[in-house]
Amino acid sequence: MKLVDGITYSHEHVTIDLSGVKKNDDCNLNCYDETVLEFKELKSKGVNNIIDVTNRGMGRNVDYMVRVSKDTGMNILFSTGFYKEPFLPEEAYELDEKTLSKLFISEIEEGIENSGYKASIIGEIGTSKDTITDMERKVFNAGARAHTETGVPIITHTTLGTMGLEQIELFKEFNVNLSKVIISHVDLSGSLDYILRLIDKGVNVAFDTIGKENYQPDGLRIDLLREISKRGYSDQVLMSMDITRKSHFKTRGGMGYSYLLDKFIPSMLEEGISQEDIDKMTKSNIVRILG
DSSP: OOOOSSEEEEEEOSSEEOHHHHTOGGGEEOOHHHHHHHHHHHHHTTEEEEEEOOOBTTTOOHHHHHHHHHHHOOEEEEEESBOOTTSOOHHHHHSOHHHHHHHHHHHHHTOSTTSSOOEEEEEEEEEBTTBOOHHHHHHHHHHHHHHHHHOOOEEEEEGGGTTHHHHHHHHHTTTOOGGGEEEOOGGGGOOHHHHHHHHHTTOEEEEOOTTOTTTSOHHHHHHHHHHHHHTTOGGGEEEOOOOOSGGGSGGGTSOOTTHIIIIIHHHHHHTTOOHHHHHIIIIIHHHHHHO
16 A cells, blocks of 8 residues: 555554453453444644554554545554564564565565555564563564565664664665664654654654653653754654554554544644654655655
8 A cells, every 4th residue: 555645643453452461451452343433533724644553462453454444534554564572473482583474475475364455564563671682683684684685664662762762773684674673662762862763764753652651741742853853853752642542542542543643633733843854754754654
């Protein structure tokens, strides 16, 4: 699938199930009617694309996503890959690196699970807090191999923003095109210096846990984005919400998908970040990365 004109939420989960490991049903995001309701609202506000980074072992459900797309008019892009420990399925352990890579390539070139729908992204492939386990390294290597063969962008997961620089070093071993890499959740680091070091390496960074103030206050996120924009780096930044829990829906007291548009972006404008910079983060940067 291709992007259509408009705003793109670059790191989301239309449906995801991490409840088994987390022992918490709130982490089984399967609220179809609420998703449709909120996506229709997003469409009315100019969001036309959702990049779903739910992959193998995370409860990926292509049929579910296709139904949401048809019922809302939202353009949804699919992903391939494996997440991180302890959420990896058995096949990630059983298959070797090259076989995993072939699996990813098959989902990119032939389609996901006989659905006829192809993956447009390798992601979200992740690393643990302050470390990269052997299994995570294997998945990253497989993802890098798949990228170099297909040219498909990679979206990573960093746990609380850590290990982004180390992820980049892994990719460099395989000559990955770093301009096609998005390092996610960097806003959780809270560190301008760290984020600028990532940007300086040539990757893109995602502020994609917006509204999750139990991790970082949104005021800090805006301060970081203002400084990054002031230095001329807004063309390497993306924004999203990373909705993963039932309790994130507005009907259940959460911030909801439209928080980014209704609250966060108006605050960015009030704090002196230009509409041009915001348009790069929400519209044009992802077009370049996927192009």
